[in-house]
Amino acid sequence: MEKVCIVGASGKLGQYMVQHSLNRGFHVIGVCREQSVGKLERFKDRITLIPGMTNDREVIKEAVAGCDGVLTVLVPWGMDNYSSGTAQAVMDLAEPNARIIFSCGWHISRDGQDKYSWKIKFLVNVGGWIAKKLRLVDLDDQVEACRRIFASDTHWTVVRGSDLEEGESQGLPFWSEHVGDPILESNLTRRTDFALFMVDALENGDLIQKAPAIVGSQTPSAIAYKHVT
Ligand SMILES: NC(=O)c1ccc[n+]([C@@H]2O[C@H](COP(=O)([O-])OP(=O)(O)OC[C@H]3O[C@@H](n4cnc5c(N)ncnc54)[C@H](OP(=O)(O)O)[C@@H]3O)[C@@H](O)[C@H]2O)c1
Numbered sequence: 303m304e305k306v307c308i309v310g311a312s313g314k315l316g317q318y319m320v321q322h323s324l325n326r327g328f329h330v331i332g333v334c335r336e337q338s339v340g341k342l343e344r345f346k347d348r349i350t351l352i353p354g355m356t357n358d359r360e361v362i363k364e365a366v367a368g369c370d371g372v373l374t375v376l377v378p379w380g381m382d383n384y385s386s387g388t389a390q391a392v393m394d395l396a397e398p399n400a401r402i403i404f405s406c407g408w409h410i411s412r413d414g415q416d417k418y419s420w421k422i423k424f425l426v427n428v429g430g431w432i433a434k435k436l437r438l439v440d441l442d443d444q445v446e447a448c449r450r451i452f453a454s455d456t457h458w459t460v461v462r463g464s465d466l467e468e469g470e471s472q473g474l475p476f477w478s479e480h481v482g483d484p485i486l487e488s489n490l491t492r493r494t495d496f497a498l499f500m501v502d503a504l505e506n507g508d509l510i511q512k513a514p515a516i517v518g519s520q521t522p523s524a525i526a527y528k529h530v531t
Contacts (some may be wrong), residue, residue, distance in 0.1 A: 303401075307331040307366045309356050309392060310375030311349075312338035315405060319373050319496030320345055326501065333365045358529055361399050363395045371401045371504040376425050378444040389447035393454050401510070401527030403459045404504045405496070408481045408489075409441070410448045412513040417482025419489075451514070459503045460513040466493045475499050476524045477514035485528065488521030495519070 306323050310316045311332030319344070330349040332342060332492075339353050354361030356374070366372050374392050376385045389404060396402050408416070409426045424451050426441065433439035451458050464486065471494045478485050499516055503509045517524050 303328055303371050305329045305331065305369045306373065306501075306504065307333065307369040307396075308372040308373045309333045309362065309365065310377065311351070311389065312341040313375055313377070314493055315500075316375050317341065317345075317499055318494045319375075319500055320349060322494075322498050322501040323373075324348055328371075331365050331369060333361060340490070349374040355384075357382075357384050357391060359391045359395065359530070362388075362531040366396045368394065369397060369400060372396050372403070373500050373504070374402065374404045376404050376406050376444055376447055378439045378441050381434075381440050383440075383443050383446075385440075385447040386445040386450060393456050393458070396456070399457060401457050401504045403461060403500050404448070404451060405461050405463060405500060406444055408462050408464055408515055409514070410445060410460065410518075412448075412452050412460070416480045416515070422481075425489065450514075455510045457510050459509040459511070459517055461500055461503060462513055462515040463495070463496045464489045464491045464515070464517050466491055466496060468493055471498060472518055473498075474502055474519060475531055476514040476519055476528060479512075479514070481515050483515075484526075485523055486515055486517045487523035487527075488517055490521050491516055491518040506519060 306328040312334035332349050332351045336353045352365045419453050430441040475495050
C-alpha cells in the first residue's frame with residue numbers, strides 16, 4: 303500500500319486514520335468539508351487535502367485517483383442520501399483493484415444473523431426515528447449505503463464499530479462475524495483502535511468482502527473469549 307485516500311478525514315475517526323496511515327508511511331490524500339479544513343491543520347505539511355462534500359463525485363474522482371486504498375467514514379448526517387452517495391462515488395470511482403474500507407456501527411447487518419441487545423434496538427429504532435423526524439440523521443441511508451456495498455464485487459470491507467471511547471491505543475481490536483457473538487459482549491472499543499483496524503484492513507486480504515464487528519482487545523469479553531471464537 304502506497305497511496306491512501308481518507309474520505310471524511312477531519313472527523314474524530316478520520317484524524318486517527320490519518321495518523322495511523324502516516325505512521326505506516328502511506329502517502330495520504332484527505333477529503334473533508336470545506337469548513338473543517340482547519341481541523342487538519344497539524345497535518346497540513348504531510349497530507350494532500352481536497353476540500354469538498356464526500357458525496358460530490360468530482361471531489362471523490364480527484365481524490366481516489368491512483369490510490370491503492372480508500373478509507374471512508376460513513377455517516378448518516380442529513381436527508382440528502384449523504385452516506386449512500388458517498389459510498390456509491392467511492393465504489394464507482396476508486397481504482398479497479400483498490401481496497402476500499404468503510405466504517406459504520408454494529409446496527410448494520412449483512413445477513414440478518416446479528417443478535418442485538420434491547421439497548422441497541424431501542425437506540426436504533428427510537429433514537430433513529432426521532433433523529434429522522436428532526437431531519438438530522440437518516441440511519442436508513444447508512445443501511446442503504448451498506449446494502450449497495452455488500453452487493454458490489456469491489457474489494458470492500460465494512461468495519462462495524464461498537465460503542466466508542468477515547469484513550470490510548472490498546473492494540474488491534476478483535477472481531478467477529480456477528481453481533482451477539484460472546485467475544486463482542488463488552489461492546490466497547492477505543493476510537494483510535496477502530497481507526498487502527500480500518501487502516502490495518504487495507505493490507506488484510508482475509509477481510510475482503512467481510513463485515514467484521516469489532517471490540518477492544520483489552521475488554522473483558524475479548525480477554526475471556528479470545529481463544530474460543
Ligand atoms: N459515535 C459512536 O459511538 C460510534 C459507534 C459505532 C460506530 N461509529 C461509526 O464511526 C464512524 C465515525 O463516527 P464518530 O461518531 O466517531 O464521528 P466522527 O469520527 O467525528 O465523524 C463524523 C463525520 O461526520 C461529518 N459530519 C458531521 N456533521 C456533518 C454534517 N452535518 N454533514 C455532513 N457531514 C457531517 C464530520 O465531518 P466534519 O469534520 O466536516 O464535521 C466527520 O467526517 C461512523 O462511521 C460511525 O457510524 C460511531
